[in-house]
Amino acid sequence: MKIGFIGAGNMASAIVEGIVQKGFSQPGDIYLYDISAEKVQAFAEKVGAHALNDPQEVIKTVDTLILAVKPNVIKGVLLEAKDAILQNDPLIVSIAAGTSTEAIYEVFETDKPIRIVRVMPNMNAMVGEGAAAVCGNTSATKEDVATIIDLFNAVGKAWPLEEKYFSIFTAIAGSSPAYTFLFIDSIARAAVKNGLPKDIALEMATQAVLGSADTLAHSKENPWTLIDRVSSPGGTTVAGIVELENNAFISTVIKGIDATIRKDEELGKK
Numbered sequence: 001m002k003i004g005f006i007g008a009g010n011m012a013s014a015i016v017e018g019i020v021q022k023g024f025s026q027p028g029d030i031y032l033y034d035i036s037a038e039k040v041q042a043f044a045e046k047v048g049a050h051a052l053n054d055p056q057e058v059i060k061t062v063d064t065l066i067l068a069v070k071p072n073v074i075k076g077v078l079l080e081a082k083d084a085i086l087q088n089d090p091l092i093v094s095i096a097a098g099t100s101t102e103a104i105y106e107v108f109e110t111d112k113p114i115r116i117v118r119v120m121p122n123m124n125a126m127v128g129e130g131a132a133a134v135c136g137n138t139s140a141t142k143e144d145v146a147t148i149i150d151l152f153n154a155v156g157k158a159w160p161l162e163e164k165y166f167s168i169f170t171a172i173a174g175s176s177p178a179y180t181f182l183f184i185d186s187i188a189r190a191a192v193k194n195g196l197p198k199d200i201a202l203e204m205a206t207q208a209v210l211g212s213a214d215t216l217a218h219s220k221e222n223p224w225t226l227i228d229r230v231s232s233p234g235g236t237t238v239a240g241i242v243e244l245e246n247n248a249f250i251s252t253v254i255k256g257i258d259a260t261i262r263k264d265e266e267l268g269k270k
Contacts, residue, residue, distance in 0.1 A: 004062035008034035012068035018155035059084040101137035113139040130156030131173040171260035
């Protein structure tokens with residue numbers, strides 16, 4: 001399968017490196033286009049892929065076309081690529097946030113079936129630990145969706161998900177790395193407040209959160225059971241948990257997720 005990318009920024013680069021390293025695709029079957037010609041040429045040479053100067057050439061060459069561009073430019077990209085896509089009929093894969101499969105299809109102004117798969121990845125794909133939701137429109141086959149799930153499993157973990165749930169996924173996986181960074185920084189700042197240097201405090205907090213996530217991922221227990229295991233009667237952890245809950249830690253996190261979902265739904269309606 002020949003895979004093309006329109007847009008070769010950080011996310012696209014992470015995907016390319018992942019699918020090459022995991023053997024999902026051979027470097028010679030990957031074709032890249034980006035408006036930053038020198039940058040994409042250097043990256044293509046690094047991984048052994050092809051850098052093309054014309055997005056139309058990418059479309060004419062590949063079986064699967066990944067649109068790795070920002071939501072504010074995807075419509076313009078699709079309009080420019082419209083004729084070539086209709087003529088060559090590649091599988092269209094979009095990773096543009098807040099852009100539905102229906103919105104993508106409407107750009108083509110056609111009754112012709114177009115296979116479209118929407119993916120919501122997160123930034124952790126850049127370290128091979130991404131989370132991605134995948135759905136297809138009515139023209140995309142189960143095999144199309146399964147192929148794209150396999151592709152994104154090369155840079156983390158991917159799940160099939162109905163498109164109506166994408167705003168929720170955006171909040172719990174797309175935006176949550178920012179919440180996690182805030183939590184880690186808050187832990188480190190608390191350590192600084194109590195006398196520990198910031199650099200070592202941040203390193204320690206990061207490792208603690210990393211290990212905790214890995215522990216949960218490899219456990220069959222629910223989070224509260226693991227909390228109980230860390231918490232000794234009358235101990236330090238219980239004191240901290242109680243203080244967090246006195247300040248509505250859980251409900252505040254939920255409110256943040258709710259706000260993210262509402263904003264994503266608003267953007268999707270524009």
